[in-house]
Amino acid sequence: MNVKILKNKNLILLISILIFLAAGSYMIFFKEEKVMPLTKSWEIAIPNQKTPAGLVDLSAKNCGTCHVNHYNEWKQSTHANAWTDMQFQAELKKESSPFMCINCHIPLQNQQEYIVTGLVGGDIYKPVKVKNEAFDRTLQQEGITCSSCHVRDGHIVGPTGTSLAPHPVKKAPAMLDEKLCISCHNATAVITPTLACTFETGDEWKRGPFYGKKNCISCHMPEVEREIVMGYPKRKSHYHTFAGSGIPKHDTLTAPMLNGYGFYPEKVALNTTLDKPINYTLRIKNEFAGHRVPSGDPERFVLVNYQLLNSKNEVVVKKQYRIGEEWQWYPVAKKISDNNMDPGEERLYEFNSKVTEKGTYKLKVEVTKHRMTDETAAYNKLDKTYPKFISVYEKSYDFVVK
Numbered sequence: 036m037n038v039k040i041l042k043n044k045n046l047i048l049l050i051s052i053l054i055f056l057a058a059g060s061y062m063i064f065f066k067e068e069k070v071m072p073l074t075k076s077w078e079i080a081i082p083n084q085k086t087p088a089g090l091v092d093l094s095a096k097n098c099g100t101c102h103v104n105h106y107n108e109w110k111q112s113t114h115a116n117a118w119t120d121m122q123f124q125a126e127l128k129k130e131s132s133p134f135m136c137i138n139c140h141i142p143l144q145n146q147q148e149y150i151v152t153g154l155v156g157g158d159i160y161k162p163v164k165v166k167n168e169a170f171d172r173t174l175q176q177e178g179i180t181c182s183s184c185h186v187r188d189g190h191i192v193g194p195t196g197t198s199l200a201p202h203p204v205k206k207a208p209a210m211l212d213e214k215l216c217i218s219c220h221n222a223t224a225v226i227t228p229t230l231a232c233t234f235e236t237g238d239e240w241k242r243g244p245f246y247g248k249k250n251c252i253s254c255h256m257p258e259v260e261r262e263i264v265m266g267y268p269k270r271k272s273h274y275h276t277f278a279g280s281g282i283p284k285h286d287t288l289t290a291p292m293l294n295g296y297g298f299y300p301e302k303v304a305l306n307t308t309l310d311k312p313i314n315y316t317l318r319i320k321n322e323f324a325g326h327r328v329p330s331g332d333p334e335r336f337v338l339v340n341y342q343l344l345n346s347k348n349e350v351v352v353k354k355q356y357r358i359g360e361e362w363q364w365y366p367v368a369k370k371i372s373d374n375n376m377d378p379g380e381e382r383l384y385e386f387n388s389k390v391t392e393k394g395t396y397k398l399k400v401e402v403t404k405h406r407m408t409d410e411t412a413a414y415n416k417l418d419k420t421y422p423k424f425i426s427v428y429e430k431s432y433d434f435v436v437k
Contacts, residue, residue, distance in 0.1 A: 295324030
């Protein structure tokens with residue numbers, strides 16, 4: 036056999052083997068992974084909704100042309116700021132933030148730039164996305180907007196289904212009961228070892244004394260008799276401020292507060308002597324909430340602060356109590372402690388201290404609600420314009436020590 040031909044055959048064989056090995060390597064290292072369907076409720080947004088006949092679009096601003104009171108109330112709410120909230124936007128920019136976090140803050144698919152159809156290999160950090168042709172960027176900025184709750188299948192759904200409206204209306208009170216609220220306000224899941232979603236307000240309410248008697252709407256959307264549309268007859272309606280913690284999302288906004296606490300200062304002797312301590316007790320009761328307080332975001336907490344000042348306005352004694360959960364987020368997310376107050380629970384917070392000099396003293400008592408710690412705010416690069424806390428109780432007492 037010709038040596039040249041033999042060499043060519045060997046070369047062809049070698050090339051064939053290399054191609055075969057390369058193809059095998061490609062199949063091993065680049066094989067197509069299986070796309071798993073979405074199965075969890077919090078993985079799925081409300082499907083794109085069509086604008087009901089008679090309406091210009093799905094925006095709250097458009098709803099507000101007729102439903103003026105509802106719109107103005109909603110604008111004060113944290114719902115209206117659910118997407119633009121500086122803390123949420125900071126969290127969203129982190130690499131550890133999975134795709135589904137937006138489903139509570141902008142729940143309508145119309146508000147989302149992409150539609151997630153599945154997860155590659157079931158990995159939450161590998162969502163399969165397709166461009167959403169119905170995406171409305173202006174609607175996105177409205178966060179939890181009117182359409183989030185009231186637009187379904189070309190209709191405005193509501194508790195009465197009145198036929199006087201200029202748009203299709205469907206009576207669907209079941210859609211507007213506590214199940215709708217709890218779909219976001221009771222999300223508990225360990226997403227990854229360092230990422231846990233823990234909002235347990237719904238479960239707390241179910242275990243509490245108001246279950247079966249009052250629900251989320253009873254307290255957070257109280258009834259009011261008024262015109263639904265200006266010029267129309269008055270009828271039963273509900274406030275749409277969704278009052279809650281009262282900590283606003285912007286320093287230019289005043290958020291409505293629904294306070295679960297009752298504050299009861301004990302009687303105090305304002306005259307004492309050096310050999311006796313200055314005594315004061317504040318009794319705090321979770322009197323009005325059907326769930327624990329604080330509730331919701333596990334980073335929320337309450338501080339009970341005491342400051343004793345002398346006649347020179349110098350702080351001579353400080354004492355502080357904390358109500359809330361404490362979490363470790365790294366290397367594994369876990370709850371370290373929890374002293375949130377159960378519905379109906381009451382506690383005594385005492386100040387007891389002697390002073391070394393006679394004179395006049397002022398005891399300042401303040402209870403503050405906090406969204407987060409200063410350290411968390413700094414970590415999220417939130418500036419001083421972002422409200423981290425509000426004061427919910429303040430009192431001062433003048434003591435004379437002889």
